[in-house]
Each structure stands twice: as C-alpha cells, then as structure tokens.
Amino acid sequence: MNKLVTLGWNENFFKTDDPAIIARVITVQRSSYRISDGEMEYLAHISGKFLNKANNPMDFPTVGDWVIVDKLKLEQKAVIHQILPRKSQLVRQAAGSKTEAQLVAANLDTIFIVSSLNDDLNIRRMERYIVAVYESGASPVIVLTKKDEYPEEQLPELISQMESVAIGIPIIVVSSVTGEGIQDLRAYLNPAETVALIGSSGVGKSTLVNVLLEQNVQKTKDIRSDDSRGRHTTTHREMFVLTNGSLLIDTPGMRELQLWDGEEAVDAAFEDVEDFASACFFKDCQHDTEPGCRVREALDSGELSQERFDSYQKLLRELAFEKRKQDQKAQLEEKNKWKQRSKNAKAAYQQRGFK
Template structure:
C-alpha cells in the first residue's frame, strides 16, 4: 500500500495494473496548467505531446480529482502527464456559449454538496438541474443550504419545505457558516480518503464553507451584494484540499447557469415522483396531454403533482433531447472532416512519392 497516495484517496483496488510510483492526483486546474501531487510532493505539470495528439476533446483532458500517470522531474518539481486513468465518476456540464462541447467540472467524486443560500438566490429549478447532473456523474448528491442564521424557525421550515418538493430522497442539511450550526452534520460525508465536491452559484458560501471545514482560511471570500443577494465571483479555479479528517474537498467556481450535457437516465431518478405517476398511465406511450387514463393529469388536477414540477421535468427532457441532437450532428461533422483530412494526407503522400 502506498501511504502517500492513500492520503489523496487512492487504494490498491483502483488501478491494479498501474505502478503506484507513476501515479499522481490533479489538485488544481488553471487553464492549461495543472498542479498534481503524489502525496509526498507537488509538481507543476503539463500534458505530453502524445496526449495532445490523441485527445478528441476537452473531456479527455485532466480535471481536478483525476488520477494521472506521469513522468516526474523531481529536481525541477515538474511533471509530464502521459494519460488520465479511468474515472469512477465525473461531473460534466455543457460548456458555456454556443459551442457544443462537454466541460468537466471534477472527477472521481464520492459525494457532491449542492450548495445554495437561503436568501433571494434560492432557486428550486436550479437545484433540480444540479440533482440531475450529480446523479448523472455517478456521485451521491447532498443539498447544503447556507445562511441559516439569517432566518427565524418558521421561515426556515417554509424554505426547506420548498426544497424538499424537488429533492426526492436527497439529504438536506441547513448550516450557518457564522454560528457553525449544522456544520457537524456535514462530517458524516467527510470520511477519510473520500472525495467531496462543492457546486453552486457565486456567493452561496462555498468558499467560506471550505474554510470552515478546513478549519483554516484556504480560500478568499467576498460579501454578497445586499441589494439583490447576488454573489461575487471569488473562486476562479477548481482546487482539491485535504482536510484534517483525511477527507478530500474540492471547491469549484460559481455557476450561474447549469446547462446539462447528458442525463436522460438521471432524470428518472431525480424526478422519481413524476416517473411514478407516468408509469401508472393507462397507455405505456402516454404523452400526458389528453389521453384517457393519464395518471399524470390526474395528479396535476388533484394537486399531488405541481404544474411547475411537471413543466420542469418536460423542459429538461426537451433540453436533453436537443443537446443530444447537437452532439450527434457534431460527431457526424467531425467524422466527415476526419476522413476529408485523411484523404488529403494520402493525396499529399502519393504526390511526394511521385504517384499521379
């Protein structure tokens, strides 16, 4: 057993055919540079030329939490990343902008804290999206609601009840970074050698929570604007921290919007309540509109299912179907361009050799 790597969450069952001496974990990603650690020393790393040539897209490149095989230059404290080892989980979203591309947020996660403040920034529909993304990642979701100290018990109960309507089977923990209330409840998920990531919008208290859980100031923080409760960007990169408990904690930059990359299977889990009603419809291909025997329409009429919840469910399914079509079109175009380039290369080779 490699004790140094164990501190970073490695165990012998992960990569039985890989020499531990060449394994490291990515602890910081900043644009095209990486900081990695083998549990004994940190290195500034970059990917090899061979890696660059073999990569098909952004999702192939290392992200925070990844295990990588590297060539170490110990005297220079530098390393070359040869390849990324298989991921047991990965949190992915659609990259911002019009470009159809997956963006990796973090990898090899056990639990993901979906952090939201209880102020005006609380957005139930956004929480739904995060739940779908987390289930799709392969990790387990936990909702963490911050700023508990700013509300009376009656207000808290009402706000938590709102979140419970979309967090079917997902633990909800309410905390105060100021008084420390609820922080102890998070320790249940901060187990030695397990990795937890924090995701959420700017200003919800992720960086402050990292400092509280680390029991030291490892992240800069800023106050939320009082006029609209909007957060200010503090964390500008993704970083992994080792806590005193032996748990590993990853902080990520705030995301105002979360466009899903994939998640059709995860929607079934995140919207288990809607799926249960849908499965009870008389027709197996029911569109939940005007068909007779539609259990979904009955639930909407009786109030068992809210219209907002059902509308959100349908919207996410449409969005995922649209993204899937775009991804398929992109894949077809890339394949076509690849064969075009290959034909050009062959033509150039024949010309160099004197063939007509």
Template sequence: MEKLKQIGWDDTILDIEKDNIARVITVQKNSYRVTDGDMDYLAHLSGRFLNQASSPLDFPAVGDWVDVQKLSDERKAVVNRVLTRKSQFIRQAAGTKTEAQIVAANMDTVFIVNSLNHDLNLRRIERYILSTYESGASPVVVLTKKDECTPDEVQDVMIQVEEIAIGVPIVAISNVTREGIDELMEYLAPQRTAALLGSSGVGKSTLVNTLLGQDIQDTKGVREADSKGRHTTTHREMFRLPNDAQLIDTPGMRELQLWEGESVIEATFQDVEAFEKECKFNDCQHDTEPGCRIQEALNNGELDEDRYQSYLKLQRELAYEKRKQNQKAMLEEKNKWKKVSKQQRENYNFRKMR
C-alpha cells in the same frame, strides 16, 4: 502507498506502478498542480498526450488520478495519461460551441450548495441533482446561511427542497455559528472526496475556510438588493481537510447547461415518472387522453405544475443537446475522412512523381 490512500486512492481504480501516480489538485488554463500525498508538483502534459487527445474530456480535471514522470529535484512532473475515472461531473461548456467541460472528477459526493435566502432556486437544484446522478457520485443538498433565517423560514425551505430532492440528504448549516457542520462532516469521511457546486455567493468558499479551520479562499458578500453573489473562486482546486477527506471547490456557475442525463432523469423525477406509469395508456401524451394520471395529479395538487414543467423542459433540453452532439460527431467524422482522403491523394501523387 499510505500517502496515496490519504488523498483518496482506491486500489480498484487501476493496477499501476504506485510511484508514478499523482492526483490533480489545481487546474488553471494549461497549468496543473499535482500531488502524490507527500509532495506537490507543477505539471505539464507530455507531447504524446497532446497528440493523442481528441476531446476536452481527455484532459486532466481536478480530482483526476494521473500517470506522471516526476522530476523531484525541480518539483515538476510530466503527465503521460489520465487514469480511468470512477465519476465525472460534466456540463455543456459556456457559449454556443458544443463542447463538454469536466467540472470535477473522482468524487464520491457532490454538495449542491444553495443559500437559505431569496436566491434559492428549486429548478436549479433539480438540474444539479440530475447532473450529479449522471456523474456517478451521490448528491447532498447543502443550505447555507442558516444564521440569517428564523427557524420557521429554515423549516419552510427544507420542506420545499424535500419535495423536489426526493431521497437526497439535505443539510442546513451556518458558517458563522457552525450549526450543521458536524452533520455535514458525516459525508466527508477520511479518504473520501466531495465537490462543492453552486452559484456565486452561496458560501462555498466560506465553507471551505470553515472546514479547513483557516482562511484559504477569498470570500465576498452578496448584493443586499437581490442576494446575488460575486465570483470569488476563479479556478477549481482540491483541498485536503484535517481528517484526510478531500474537498474540491469550484467557481460559481450562473447556469448549468446539461450535457447528458437521459439515463438518470427517472431518479431525479421519481414522483413524475411514478404518475406516468399509472396512466391508462402506455403512449399517453398527458394532454387530453382519458385516464391520464399526470393530468389528474396536476388537477388535484399531488403534482406541482412548476415541477412538471421543469421535467418537460429538461427532457427537451437533453434531447436537443443529444442532437447537437450527434451532429457534431457526424461532422467530425466527415472531416476526418476528408483529411484521410486528401493525404492518400497527396501520397499517390508523390509516388507517381517519383
């Protein structure tokens, strides 16, 4: 039991036979690597699991706790089921298909990593904060490459981020000088799990190496012309830090397409929502209505125009995504009953022939 606690086990997750518990530490296509805190196993999904899975959300993700059958002599395991998640970071999968993708599971904290160079994107940070709140974890904004900036430049960026990351901790660090690392470790307590999320080239893999004290993850620089990064991490993997905290590294995401988040948009945009509540009319459209507090705040500079437009854009995107998901669910339900009807007709015809 002590070994499980060292890799983040929480007794409130589920009452299950402890010898059958393992945690997913790597996912590569259809291959999984799990650990029980004592030994690592190469794992595959049981036939029953595959037959019962109906959605990408049903499959194991890095950070998941799973019920397994261990083949200790071969260091292999069979995954029978995924235990209930306490948190899950979900995004709309890349491409045109309406499908959810779990980036990480059962994390306590999400480190939203950005670099302090001209690739900083406040709108992207807003998206990550929204998705982190929706996941059930707590966001922390991490600004890397502090050694490449002057103190005034760092302070200027910190102020910009504070204005949109209301109530979210912000830590500026340098992997070169280790400045800010001790402050970051306050969010990496023993037996806690954090996930690193952000674009390519912002320093996630370098940070993993810094925290582990050894070069485990491959790293590459960024293009000097535009500070854009190149993909170095190709899969999701969870590492155990020297203090028994768990850290999930993920490939860089060029964009974060939202899957859900309507319930937490107020937490992400507390300032905008507060102005809306001060409007004279409850059904104010924030256009030409008299007594509109939003328009007043925009005109006098209390509310930044770009932030307000981002708020509206994310609302539209969430509404559109919800419509797509509902249409997909309706189509799947229709196809399901088509198959049932077809099977019933075939069974009926078979009985008549007999």
C-alpha cells in the same frame, strides 16, 4: 502506496507494481496542472503523445483525476502520460454557443449542492443540479448556507419545498458565521473520500471550505445587496485535504448549468413524476388528453404541482435537443476527419510525382 491512500487511492482503480508513477490532480488552471503523490506536489504538463491523442475536452485531466506520470523530483515538475479510468465524473455543457462538454471534477464520492438562503435560491435550478449530480455517479447532498440571515420561522416551509424536489436527498442547513449545521455536514466528509462543492457564485462555497479546513485558504466576497447575486471568488478548481483525511474540492461558481447528458438521471431526480407516469393506462402516454393518464389525475388533484411537471418536461426537451446537437457535431467531425485524410493522401501522392 500508503501516501496515495491519503489522497483517496484504492487499489481497485488500477493494478500496478510501481505506485511511484501514480499521482492525483489537485489543481487545474487552464492548461496547467498541480498534482500530488501524497508526499510531494508537482507542477505538471501533459506529454506531446497525450496531446496528439486527445480529441475533446473530456480527454484532458481534471481535478480529482488519477494519472500516470514521470516525476522530476529535484525540479518538482512532472509529465502526465495517461489518465486512469474515472469512477465518476461531473460534466456540464460548456458555457456559450459551442457544443462541447466541460469536465468539472472526477472520482467523486459525494457532491454538495450549495445554495444560500436568500433571493437567489431557486427550486427549479436545484432540480437541474440534482440531475447533473445523479448523472455523475456521485451522491448528492443539499447544503443551504447563511442560516443566520434567514428568518427561523420560515425555515420549515422552505425545507418542505426543498424536500418535494430533493426526494430522499439529505438537506443540511448551515451557518458559517455561527457554526450551526457544520457538524452535521462533517458526517458526510469521510476519510479518503472525495467531496466536491458546486453552486452559483456567492452562495458561500469558499467560506464553507475555510470553515471546514479551519483556516482561511480561499478568498471570499460579499454578495451584491441589490439582487442577492454573488461575485466570482474561486477562479479555478482545487482539492484540499481536511484534518480527518477527507478530500474537498472547491469549484468556481456557475452562472448557469446546462446539462450535457442525463436521461436516466432525470428518472432518478424526478422519481415522483416517473411513478405517476408508470401508472398511466397507455405506456406511450403523452400526459395530454389520453384516457387513464395518472399524471393528469395527479396534476388535477394537487398530488403533483404543475411547476414540477413543467420542469420535468423542460429538462427532457433540453436533453433531447443537446443530444441532437452532439450527434450533428460528431457527424461533422467525422466528415472533416475523412476530408483531411483525403487531402493528406492527395498531397502525399503529389509529392511522389503522381497526378
């Protein structure tokens, strides 16, 4: 069991007399998994029974998952039979038009929301990431990279803007070139705890991994100079063990972050707006023309910015829309399931000679 502890294992996860059957997913590449038991790594696949029971992407392993496996030590291969309950999970709406959840990583303690100090830095996008992290059950930390490329005299104003939307969330400004802020970041990397990095392409996640690991394990590319946008370098999710025993997960850059769920997380991320709303005279206040609306007062006085409030309302509308799509999909899947059962039953009767 001591070997599993090096991967963040805690006996509260699962009671077992046979720790040899437990492993952690450290790399995911499409349908291929690499797992570790703290002593050896194995190339793994899921069992046929597992595959038959899986109904949606959330049922499949992701990086950070604890799994029950059969190991073939001589071949360094394994079969995954079961996923243990997750204590946290970062989920987003899959890219494209399909209504489907995409599981990014699981069993996280902290998530570094990484953004670079260039033209691609977007306060509204940061709000979206904060909601996703709160919904995951992990603790957020905002990491602003490339400090060496940003005018020092403009930093205080930028930090103030960031603090206005990242209420109570630590904000660390770093430079992977000069090493500034890296030591502050290490304070959030504790032994046997798991940290994931998320953010757009080109913000410096892979470079940050290399700096924290003190070796070049991740490929990096420069951002495009014409629009400050990054190029994809990390193409899969992977976990690394740092020298102090903490676990670090690198993830591919996200071109967009569509939320999958998060009504309660919006409350936490927009605590300032919620405080104003709770002081409205009417409990069901729409913050429009109702008398005694504390939100309107805050907007008129400048206590609350219109951009912040508009972002809050937009995210609530988006989540409500996604919820309706998910409900419609669930109803359609249930209908199709019973239709298929009816076809199977009819075919069985016909095989037995019944009409």
